[in-house]
Amino acid sequence: MKNIVYLSTAVTLLNDDQLIDILTSARKNNAERNVSGMLLYSEGTFIQVLEGEDTQVDAIFAKIETDPRHKNLITLINGSIVHKNFAEWAMGFTTVNTAKVADLLGYLKSMDSVHEKSDNNAAIITLKTFIETNKLVIRS
Structure with missing residues (x-):
């Protein structure tokens, strides 16, 4: 079993309908x-x-690499994992904004406690880093 984590840039800013598609x-x-x-x-x-x-992951990623809606794809992680972190999600999704980021960070931090004794979970760390450095200001 493996995971791949990547970053990419949308060719144009996407609206909600495009993101739902x-x-x-x-x-x-x-x-x-x-x-x-x-x-x-x-x-x-x-x-x-x-x-x-x-x-299966490689087949999906091969399709993603040729998707014309984004560019500048950078693979951050491509390696073996022991267990899935998002096993219940065919694809969890959110647009990150200040209204949602606190809840998502809370979820990811709770996942840390699940995995902290077994391994350093690179995918969770990468997602948290993306959120925390994405120039978002969390306001209470």
Whole structure:
């Protein structure tokens, strides 16, 4: 089993309808291949985690690499994992803004406590770093 985490830039800023189209397609494709993960979008930047059996993750990632809606794809992580972090999600998704970021950070921090004794979870750390350095100001 493996995961891939990548960053990319949208060719143009996407509206909610376009993001829903991406999400619908991702959920369908991922469910067919038993791949799970999370997709975050903020001001033209995507970060995505894909996790599952090696050949299935690689097949989905190959399609993503040729998707004309984004550019400048950078693979951050491409390696083996022992267990899925997002096993219940064919594709978790959110647009990151100040109203949602606190809840998402809370979720990711709670996942840290689940995994802290077994390994340093690179995917969770990467997602948290993206959120925390994405020039978002969390206001109470």
